[in-house]
Amino acid sequence: MFTLLFRKMRNTKWMVLCLLIGFVMASAMMSTIPIYMNASLQRMLVKDLESFQTEYDIYPGAYNTSYGLKMDISGSEQQKAVENYNNKVEAKFKELGLPEKLDKKYISDEYLYVRSLAVSDGNSQARFTLGGMTDISDHISIKQGRMFTAGKRSDGVYECVATEKAMKSTELAINTVYEIADVFDDNNSIKIEIVGVFDVKDENDAYWAEGLDSQYTAVVFTDYDTMLGDCVDTGVVNITKAVHNYAVDYASMNMTDLASTNEMIAKQKTYFGENSIGFSMPASDILKDYESRSSQLQLVLWLLQIPVILMIIFYLFMVSQLNVEQERNEIAVFKSRGASRLQIMGIYALESLVLGVLTVIIGPFAGLGLCKVLGASNGFLEFVNRRSLPVHMTIEAVVYAAIAVAVFFVTTMIPIVPATKTTIVEHKQSKAKKKKHALWEKVCLDFILVGGSVGWLYYYNKTQEKLVAEGVTDTTATVNPIMFVASTAFILGLGLFLIRIYPYIIRLLARIGRRVWSPAQYVSLTNIGRSSTGRERFLMLFLVLTVSLGVFFANTARALNRNAEESVAYGVGCDAVLTEQWYSSKIESAQQTTPQSASQTAQSGTKQTSEESDEEDTETTIQYVEPVFERFEKLAGVENVTKVFRKDDVTISSNKMNVPRQQTKSDDEEKTRDDFLDQSVDTSSGKSSTSNVQLMTIVPSDFSKVCKFEDRLLPVQLNNYLNALAEYTPGVILSSSFKSYGLELGDTVECKWGGNEPFEVTVLAFVDYWPGLSPYKEAKNGGYMDFAVMNYDYVNVQTSMEPYEVWFKLKDGASVQEFYDSIDKAGIKPLTLESASQQTIEKKNDPMLQGMNGALTLGFIIIMVMCIIGFLIYWILSIKSRTLQFGILRAMGMKFREIIMMIVYEQLLVSGVAIFAAIFIGGVTSDLFVPLFQSIFDASQSVPPFAVIPERSDYLKLYAVIGVMLLTAFVVLGRLIKKIKISQALKLGED
Structure with missing residues (x-):
């Protein structure tokens, strides 16, 4: 066969x-x-952990434990307690089976002082902490002097190293022998000498994940084994705190056992708590999510x-x-x-x-x-x-x-x-x-x-519509x-x-x-x-x-x-958006400051009424100094640039706006976006209004050259709306949600925010979408915000000038990095800087x-x-x-x-x-x-x-x-x- x-x-x-x-x-x-x-x-896990490290400057793979020792125990008992503590931590970490990047032990005595610098009342002017850390020599670079030698020298001196900041804090000097003693018992003493000044070798080293300057401000380091052995045996040094940290190599973690790992971490938190051992693992919440x-x-x-x-x-x-x-x-x-x-x-x-x-x-x-x-x-x-x-x-x-x-x-x-x-x-x-x-x-x-x-597709689409209307966004349940x-x-x-x-x-x-x-x-x-x-x-x-x-x-x-x-x-909304800090000053006055035209580079302000004081009202005018706008046009790679002013919580009101009816829908009825809109009635003036409006004012001719927008999102091309806004400057383009208020094309509405006087604009169009304005932006009350688009020059005449955004269109093939560098060279210090290309890469x-x-x-x-x-x-x-x-x-x-x-x-x-x-x-x-x-x-x-x-x-x-x-x-x-x-x-x- x-x-x-x-x-x-x-x-x-x-x-x-x-x-x-x-x-x-x-x-x-x-x-x-x-x-x-x-x-x-x-x-995905590595990227989540890297993002966490970038945002909080904390190494996410840290496995940190600490243990406080009693001060009334002998030196041998201290050594035994530290050894037992280290054994427990080592056993628990190995139980997790996570890849180890480094293992660091640290002990310290926080109650030491230098006798020769003590004043007559017995209080030390040179209180410091003596610490010992394993493998410290591999993670530091000596800036002055040399590295310490383990053990006691023939003259009975223990060698140490310290950071420059720690030496300033403790008022100690290099190459000087000091006699140190315990704050609570100065009968005995030992001698130390700082033989070197060091700095971290690599700031991104997981060895210093907890931070050198923040955690070891007044610490003088000696050899770990010498401190735990000879120094403790003298009776002068007492271990008050022990730390045992691991760094997990999260890039090599095995994903298959993650569920059991999370379960073991939860059990270890309980175990360490029962044994009076402090425990923290920054990545634990990330691993759960x-x-x-x-x-x-x-x-x-x-x-x-x-x-x-x-x-x-x-x-x-x-x-x-x-x-x-x-x-x-x-x-x-x-x-x-x-x-x-x-x-x-x-x-x-x-x-x-x-x-x-x-x-x-x-x-x-x-x-x-x-x-x-x-x-x-x-x-x-x-x-x-x-x-x-x-x-x-x-x-x-x-x-x-x-x-x-x-x-x-x-x-x-x-x-x-x-x-x-x-x-x-x-x-x-x-x-x-x-x-x-x-x-x-x-x-x-x-x-x-x-x-x-x-048939299944029809049923599925109907089900999805109900889920979306009810706000269900749990993708694992809907896929x-x-x-x-x-x-x-x-x-x-x-x-x-x-x-x-x-x-x-x-x-x-x-x-x-x-x-x-x-x-x-x-x-x-x-x-x-x-x-x-x-x-x-x-x-x-x-x-x-x-x-x-x-x-x-x-x-x-x-x-x-x-x-x-x-x-x-x-x-x-465009290739890049920048905002910067404007210079401002506050002037209290009962007289209104006349705002200036947007075409002029001058001072202008926003008025705010302060609280009543001694039965007299005063107006506080914040005057802003507009920066030179031409700087932005000269930046590298810039093709076009425009001003865009944005403001949230603007109030739009009108006599024609309907009084919002109370929602009486039952839970099983389909809900629409209007159910989430925030509406209110100004009973004093008889006008209906909504205050959850995001306002954008633009220069139509420049905006058309800068913005990015898909034409399919509007019934006609975007430039038609911009032309209307340019031809009729006191016009406004409202979000389609305003139709539910009863507004129609040609209606006049009133706009107001802050201390500005209200002004009127005429409705030119209703749109569902607009560059940079989300119809699903949440208001403070949890509802959705409406939006309005107006002519920048017209609004600037009616109100006081406030800081605006600068929108950029970059040339084809322009380098974003060169654009960023040119911003630095021009001396521009952005408060915020968004780049569409960078966000796309992240996406x-x-x-x-x-x-x-x-x-x-x-x-x-x-x-x-x-x-x-x-x-x-x-x-x-x-x-x-x-x-x-x-x-x-x-x-x-x-x-x-x-x-x-x-x-x-x-x-x-x-x-x-x-x-x-x-x-x-x-x-x-x-x-x-x-x-x-x-x-x-x-x-x-x-x-x-x-x-x-x-x-x-x-x-x-x-x-x-x-x-x-x-x-x-x-x-x-x-x-x-x-x-x-x-x-x-x-x-x-x-x-």
């Missing part, structure tokens, strides 16, 4: 190779799940693999089916010559087993290599020079690969079972029989899949795994519908043009219309699935990345987005490779099985060129139509199902709304892959046809 097996594999080595490639890709894909998932989760975030990322990465896994199963089933179809005659001969079904199945099972063993060995390493490449993904099929993912081989990856091999072994054996039932006679008879409809056609599986997917299955089922259903109707369309075309078709065209149409073997239908379905999923993955990745980029661009570095980009890119690559291989397998089998047909056609007078054209026509009618149909189906699927990915984010406050907008570059990448596939196929098939000796194809007994 083994001899027969290896001969068979040798004779069909190209088919075996294709099966092996499929097996390897399948197992590699499966093994990437644990490898890539663990690496992505670890990257990480559990929920990691489960979310893990779920998303798993779900993204569902279509790919289904595609791999379909690929292997198709290849196996084609292989069995090719060898059905051989199987029937075996059956007729007395071979049992078990023996025949055993041959193919052994073949799959051999391939499976090779796959288990190769697959996990192939998956590891893929993960290393995908770690640099910055978008869909976009790679940057980024630090690689911390990927490593795990037993879990090998197990996944083995499971994949087991599943695909069963998949490849399924077509073998019915083939072993047929003898050679039955096989020949079956070729003459009319093919029956397949089971899926009889049960209308295509209609079931499409109808079920659309539904069925949405990934439904999208694949929708594609499969449309693909099945295509291959159901396509033979009838081809037959109709053949009948309509039978008088005009050339022989090559007619034979091609006839072959496809009959589709006797079903191979053409199988190939078309395969191409529809692969190409449609490729389009779906491309549009999914593009939508996710576009959403990230647009949210940043909308929030910032794209988000582990969730990176993980999804990598998973989608991986899925696309796998699917496209399977598409190429499956495409080649079909056409190679098709050419080999039709050698006799080619010989007959040649014998009937058809030229060799016409045979080539016949194959080209078949390529176009089968592969070409399937690919074009797949692109259309992929686009429809993207429009329907990609918006469901917004549930991964906070969909209730997504600004701008999540949108699926295909990118031409993504389709060009897809077309490039398809073009390479077709070109490769033509080259291979051309070489194969040239090798076929068509003139010798007609032989006696050839079938």
Whole structure:
């Protein structure tokens, strides 16, 4: 049997190779799940911890403990207590199993003084702390003098080192011997000498995570072992405090045991508390929060693999089916010559087993290599020079690969079972029989899949709308795994519908043009219309699935990345926004200061009324000095710049505004955004008003050159609104939420804030979105704020000048770093500085987005490779099985060129139509199902709304892959046809 097996594999080595490639890709894909998932989760944790360190200047991997010793115990008891304490801490840290970066012990005596500097009343002018720290010499640099020597010198002096700050604090000098004693017992004394002044070697060293200057201001350091031994034995030095700290190498933490680690940390807090040991671990809260975030990322990465896994199963089933179809005659001969079904199945099972063993060995390493490449993904099929993912081989990856091999072994054996039932006679008879409809056609599986997917989509969208309206933003609760299955089922259903109707369309075309078709065209149409073997239908379905999923993955990745980029661009509003401190002065006066025009560089102010004092009101005017605006135009890389004034808590009132009605909706009724708006009534004036308004004033002509905005967010282009505001300066553009107040176009409203006099503006338009203004910005009371946009010059005349923002548009290709440097050189000291490009980079570095980009890119690559291989397998089998047909056609007078054209026509009618149909189906699927990915984010406050907008570059990448596939196929098939000796194809007994 083994001899027969290896001969068979040798004779069909190209088919075996294709099966092996499929097996390897399948197992590699499966093994990437644990490898890539663990690496992505670890990257997410590391980024969270790095952000924590940057924000709070605390090393997050610190494992800090401290222990206070009693002062009335002997030296030997102190040494024993410190040793017991260190042993407990060491045992507990090892229990966690976290990677250790460093281990530091510290002891100190805080009650020492220098006798020679004591004054007559006995109080020391030179109180200091003597401390000992392990491995201190490896983490400091000596600035003056030298490092201390361990032990006592021959003259009885103990050597020490100190920082310059500590020496100033203690009034001690270098190279001077001091006699020190205990504050509470000065009968005995020892001598010390500071022989060196040091500083930290590396400020970012985890060794000094707690801070040198803040924690060791008055500490003089000596050797740890010397202090704990000789110094304590003298009876002068008493250990009052012991510290044992670890630094965890969080970049090497194992994500798989994180849940148990959090549980053990909680238990250790209780244990240390019961033993009077102080304990702190800055990363503990991050690790707790990480559990929920990691489960979310893990779920998303798993779900993204569902279509790919289904595609791999379909690929292997198709290849196996084609292989069995090719060898059905051989199987029937075996059956007729007395071979049992078990023996025949055993041959193919052994073949799959051999391939499976090779796959288990190769697959996990192939998956590891893929993960290393995908770690640099910055978008869909976009790679940057980024630090690689911390990927490593795990037993879990090998197990996944083995499971994949087991599943695909069963998949490849399924077509073998019915083939072993047929003898050679039955096989020949079956070729003459009319093919029956397949089971899926009889049960209308295509209609079931499409109808079920659309029905589920409608139900899911309705459910999501309710969740968003109720403010539910827990993504782990709203992400539904069925949405990934439904999208694949929708594609499969449309693909099945295509291959159901396509033979009838081809037959109709053949009948309509039978008088005009050339022989090559007619034979091609006839072959496809009959589709006797079903191979053409199988190939078309395969191409529809692969190409449609490729389009779906491309549009999914593009939508996710576009959403990230647009949210940043909308929030910032332009390339960069800067604010700086303005000089101001307060003047108390009962007379109003006349504000100056915005076009003048002068002093202006905002009036505020102080509290009543001695029955007399006074007005406090804050006068600001506007900086020279022209400085900003000269900064490096700046193309345009404009002034934008923003103010929150502005009051808008009008006689036409409706009195807000009380909300009486029950809990089960759908809520709208208006339910969250803050409205009030000014009963004194009879006007209705709202004070939760964010105001933006702009210079329309300059604003249009600077702002970034998607035109699809407004019914007409943004410049139309800017033109209206420029032509009618006392106008205002309000958020659409003002419509619920009863306001209409042309109404006059009153605007006021602070000590300014109210002024009137006319409503020019209502909009849902505006650059830099979020319709979901929360007010102090928890509601949503409205917004208003006005003309800067008009408002500046009506009110006192206040500090404004400076909005920049940078030149194409301008360096953000050069822009920052030019700000420093110009002497500008920003209070705030936002850069859209920097925020976009941070957004794209988000582990969730990176993980999804990598998973989608991986899925696309796998699917496209399977598409190429499956495409080649079909056409190679098709050419080999039709050698006799080619010989007959040649014998009937058809030229060799016409045979080539016949194959080209078949390529176009089968592969070409399937690919074009797949692109259309992929686009429809993207429009329907990609918006469901917004549930991964906070969909209730997504600004701008999540949108699926295909990118031409993504389709060009897809077309490039398809073009390479077709070109490769033509080259291979051309070489194969040239090798076929068509003139010798007609032989006696050839079938």
